[in-house]
Amino acid sequence: MFLPSSVQSYLDGRLDQMEKRVAALLYKQSVELDMGMSILADCVNLDEAYLRKKSAESAARERKIFFHSIPP
Numbered sequence: 001m002f003l004p005s006s007v008q009s010y011l012d013g014r015l016d017q018m019e020k021r022v023a024a025l026l027y028k029q030s031v032e033l034d035m036g037m038s039i040l041a042d043c044v045n046l047d048e049a050y051l052r053k054k055s056a057e058s059a060a061r062e063r064k065i066f067f068h069s070i071p072p
Helices: 005-044 048-069
Strands: none
């Protein structure tokens, strides 16, 4: 669809602002999650091998969910 350049420019600017806002929120959320997980791991004294195993299991579950939800 063809849009006048002024409208296209406006939409590009708004989308850029939204992208930056979402990226900032995702970064903030990941920092908070990492902090919470670090505190939890310190409190329960889990060893590194156990954490690696659980991380791999979680990643595998997420990949399965993510790729299962994508239509062919």
